[in-house]
Amino acid sequence: xxxxxxxxxxxSRCVILTSVDEKPAIEIDVPDDSFVxxxxxxxxxxxxNCFQCGTCSGSCPAGARTNYLVRGIIRKALxxxxxxxxxxxxxxxxxxxxxxxxxxxxDVKPTDVIKAIRNVAVAEGYMLxxxxxxxxxxxxxxxxxxxxxxxxxxxxxxxxxxxxPPNASRYAEAIEEIKKIAKKTGxxxxxxxxxxx
Amino acid sequence: MAxxxxxxxxxxxxxxxxxxxxxxxxxxxNDLGISLLxxxxxxxxxxxxxxxxxxRVTWATIAARNLTIAxxxxxxITTGCNGCFASLWDANHxxxxxxxxxxxxxxxxxxxxxxxxGTIEVWHYVDALYQIAGLExxxxxxxxxFTGVRMALHPGCHWMRPKIxxxxxxxxxxxxxxxxxxxxxxxxxxxxxxxxCCGAGGAVRTADVKIALEFTKQKxxxxxxxxxxxxxxTPCPFxxxxxxxxxxxxxxxxxxxxxxxxxxxxxxxxxxFGHEPDEFGLATHLQYMQRKSEPAWENLGIKVGEH
Numbered sequence: 001x002x003x004x005x006x007x008x009x010x011x012s013r014c015v016i017l018t019s020v021d022e023k024p025a026i027e028i029d030v031p032d033d034s035f036v037x038x039x040x041x042x043x044x045x046x047x048x049n050c051f052q053c054g055t056c057s058g059s060c061p062a063g064a065r066t067n068y069l070v071r072g073i074i075r076k077a078l079x080x081x082x083x084x085x086x087x088x089x090x091x092x093x094x095x096x097x098x099x100x101x102x103x104x105x106x107d108v109k110p111t112d113v114i115k116a117i118r119n120v121a122v123a124e125g126y127m128l129x130x131x132x133x134x135x136x137x138x139x140x141x142x143x144x145x146x147x148x149x150x151x152x153x154x155x156x157x158x159x160x161x162x163x164x165p166p167n168a169s170r171y172a173e174a175i176e177e178i179k180k181i182a183k184k185t186g187x188x189x190x191x192x193x194x195x196x197x
Numbered sequence: 198m199a200x201x202x203x204x205x206x207x208x209x210x211x212x213x214x215x216x217x218x219x220x221x222x223x224x225x226x227n228d229l230g231i232s233l234l235x236x237x238x239x240x241x242x243x244x245x246x247x248x249x250x251x252x253r254v255t256w257a258t259i260a261a262r263n264l265t266i267a268x269x270x271x272x273x274i275t276t277g278c279n280g281c282f283a284s285l286w287d288a289n290h291x292x293x294x295x296x297x298x299x300x301x302x303x304x305x306x307x308x309x310x311x312x313x314x315g316t317i318e319v320w321h322y323v324d325a326l327y328q329i330a331g332l333e334x335x336x337x338x339x340x341x342x343f344t345g346v347r348m349a350l351h352p353g354c355h356w357m358r359p360k361i362x363x364x365x366x367x368x369x370x371x372x373x374x375x376x377x378x379x380x381x382x383x384x385x386x387x388x389x390x391x392x393x394c395c396g397a398g399g400a401v402r403t404a405d406v407k408i409a410l411e412f413t414k415q416k417x418x419x420x421x422x423x424x425x426x427x428x429x430x431t432p433c434p435f436x437x438x439x440x441x442x443x444x445x446x447x448x449x450x451x452x453x454x455x456x457x458x459x460x461x462x463x464x465x466x467x468x469x470f471g472h473e474p475d476e477f478g479l480a481t482h483l484q485y486m487q488r489k490s491e492p493a494w495e496n497l498g499i500k501v502g503e504h
Contacts, residue, residue, distance in 0.1 A: 043253050061393045062401070065411050093408065096246035096399035098358035099392075102368050109359070118250035127251070130403045134244075135251060138259075142240040144247065145209035155486075156216040159478030165212035165219070166235040174238040177309040178259060184308045187255040 028079055035082040038120055044113035049106040050074050056100035056110040068093035070100055070110045077117060086121035092128060122190060135191035139182050142168025142175040201329055203275035203320065204267040205233035206285065209241050210434040211277060218434050220477035221467040222277055222322060228338055228470050229330040234272060239263050242276075242284035245355065246399035249284070257298055258305040260288035261313040265306065268316050277322040277463060279433035280398065283355035286319040290362065321356045322463060323432045324365065327377055335380045340471035342382030346498050348465075349386045349426035350375060351416065351440060353433040354394050368392070378430050378462060381469040386426045390419035395431075397439035407450050413443045417455045427496040428458045430465050437461050442483040458492050459484070474499060 039047050056070040057063045063070065068090040076085050085091070091114065100110040121127070138144050147153065147169040157163050168174040182188040203226075211218045226233050240263060241248075248256040263285060267274045276282050292299045293315045303312055320328075326335065352374045360368040369392070379385055396402065396412025420426060431437050441459040448454050459482065460468075467477055474480060480491050494501045 061396075061412055061415075062408075066408060092250075092404045093401060094246075094399050095354075095394045095396060095401045095409075095412070096250075097354040097394035098368075099354075099394075101359045102361070107361075111359070115246075115250050115253070119253055122251045128400075128404050131247065131251070131400055134247060134400070134403050138241045138243055138248070143209040143213065144241045144244050145213050147213045152213055155214075155478075155481055156212070158481055159216045159220045160476065161212075161216050161220050161223075165207055166237045166239075167207050167212060168238065168240040169213070171238040174240050177238075177262060177311075178240055180308050181258050181262065181305055182255065184305050185252065185255045185258060187252050190252060 026079060026081075031078065032080040035077060035080050035085070035120075039077060039113060039116045042116040042119045044109065044116035046106075046108050047074060047077060047113045050078065050108045051106055053105060055103050055105060056108070059099045059103050060094075061097065061099070062093040062095055066090055066093045070094070070114065073117065074108065074110060074113060077113070082120075085117050086124055086126050091118060091121060092131075125194075127191070132191050132193070135187075139179055139188060139191070140175070142178055200230060200232055202232040202234055202272045203325060204236045204270060204272050206236055206239055206242070206263065206274045206276040206281055208276060208278045208281040208434075210438055214483065215434045215437055215461070217478040217481050218277055218437070218461045218463060221461065221463040221472075224472050224477060225326075225463045225466045225470060229326070229334060231325065231329060233275070234270070236263075236266055236274070239266055242278075242281040244280055244400075245283040245287060246280070247403070250400055254298070254301050254305070256284070257288045257291065258302045260284045261292060261302050261306060262309070262311060264289055264292075264317065264319075265311045265313060268314050271317070273318045273320055275320045275322055275325045277432065277461065278435060279321070279353045279355040280435050282319065282321045286321075287362075289315070289317075289319050321432065323356055323374055323377060326462075326466075327373055332376060332380055335377070335466065339380060339382060339469045341469055341499075343465075343469060343498055344382050346383045346428065346496070347386045347426040348378060348381070348383035349388060349420050349429045350378060350391055351395060351429055351431040351436055352392065353431055353436045354398065356432055374432060374462070378465060381465050383428075383465075386420075386423060388416075388420040388423035390416050395436040395439040395443075397435050402439065406446065409439065410443055410447050410450060413439055414447055414451060414453070416440075417444075417447075417457065420457075426457070427493070428460055428465075430460050430462055432462045434461060438483065442487065444484055445487045456493070458497060468497075468499065474501065
């Protein structure tokens with residue numbers, strides 16, 4: 001199984017929303033709540049406050065242009081449909097603007113719920129390749145956007161500041177510390193290149 | 198009164214892509230008698246919507262490592278980036294209130310002989326300027342008022358949201374950022390989509406730049422529908438990158454040309470305080486570098502005859 005999600009370059013709305021395939025009824029008398037419990041522990045403690053009013057999706061600038069539907073994802077999570085939640089590409093269209101969080105009448109903190117579900121997705125190997133590369137940059141350079149070209153240093157000189165700023169770009173020991181942290185938390189393994197299957 | 202000092206958290210985008218913001222911040226804070234101290238060995242904050250989405254504990258640990266640098270020196274942190282502010286402020290807040298997370302983070306930090314103590318606060322430039330310097334003192338420093346210049350705002354998200362947590366401004370009707378920008382003498386131009394996200398955050402720009410640019414384009418179109426503006430001011434370098442270099446990308450992806458001058462609030466204030474654009478390199482914004490263009494000096498009311 002290829003665990004990495006792919007977003008097609010040109011059209012991001014290609015994901016089929018409805019189909020002629022027969023959809024089985026979600027017959028769940030007692031939902032498996034292990035996913036909900038995991039989300040609550042991973043940073044979305046208020047997920048069970050949700051009563052599905054849809055204020056989140058109605059406020060969502062990402063939902064206005066993609067198939068990202070906060071309310072739907074939360075409902076799926078509450079039904080215990082873990083695999084559907086964590087494998088969905090649209091999970092990654094939230095810009096974390098927190099508009100839904102500021103408007104939610106139930107204090108669900110939907111942004112935090114989405115971030116928690118993303119944590120679960122990543123832990124289970126669902127991570128976009130560009131995200132993986134960004135994470136790797138922090139482990140290599142101490143910065144997600146590194147001072148990786150001479151021309152960036154020239155730009156700094158041009159505005160009248162030192163060519164290399166006093167951050168991890170100057171101090172190699174800072175990068176070493178980040179590497180040690182990543183090793184301790186297992187983050188290095190989480191974001192390393194996986195063998196193509 | 199002792200001079201107020203902040204550790205200056207640079208992050209990634211300001212020092213590595215928009216160094217003009219770094220220089221402008223130094224000019225403005227110096228003019229206002231506030232010291233900015235180097236924060237040696239600080240790393241990526243790390244990006245809240247990116248690393249916070251990947252692994253919360255790793256995110257909090259790396260953010261906490263940055264916080265320990267300031268704790269050791271005993272001064273608060275200030276940053277001019279909404280993302281850096283979100284990571285450092287949120288992590289600081291969460292670690293002060295969530296013992297379980299704090300224990301995990303400190304266990305990780307022990308590997309590098311550090312410990313999060315929770316002894317300092319994190320300030321956005323906007324809050325430091327608004328609360329520590331104060332609008333009155335800022336107005337006194339304005340020697341080049343932007344009279345007649347039409348200014349649109351992009352406050353961005355993370356310096357004021359989530360509002361229940363940040364507790365400083367009404368995120369549906371914010372006034373702090375506007376009041377700060379209005380000290381420049383520019384005329385505030387409201388537009389419908391002023392408060393929507395620039396589109397870059399939450400790892401969306403990295404995942405799908407075209408979708409991220411759709412947000413930006415919506416903002417530009419909304420501003421044009423409101424009659425347009427001579428500049429757009431933001432308190433965040435990632436928003437600045439998205440709005441500034443984003444115009445070049447929009448042209449590529451959507452074949453539509455926008456020409457807005459985008460200023461970080463400290464760049465606006467540096468100019469208003471009488472500094473010349475060359476003193477901090479306003480013309481080095483990526484939009485100008487890539488288009489081989491320059492700011493619309495006349496619209497901004499700046500004479501640059503000596504260039």
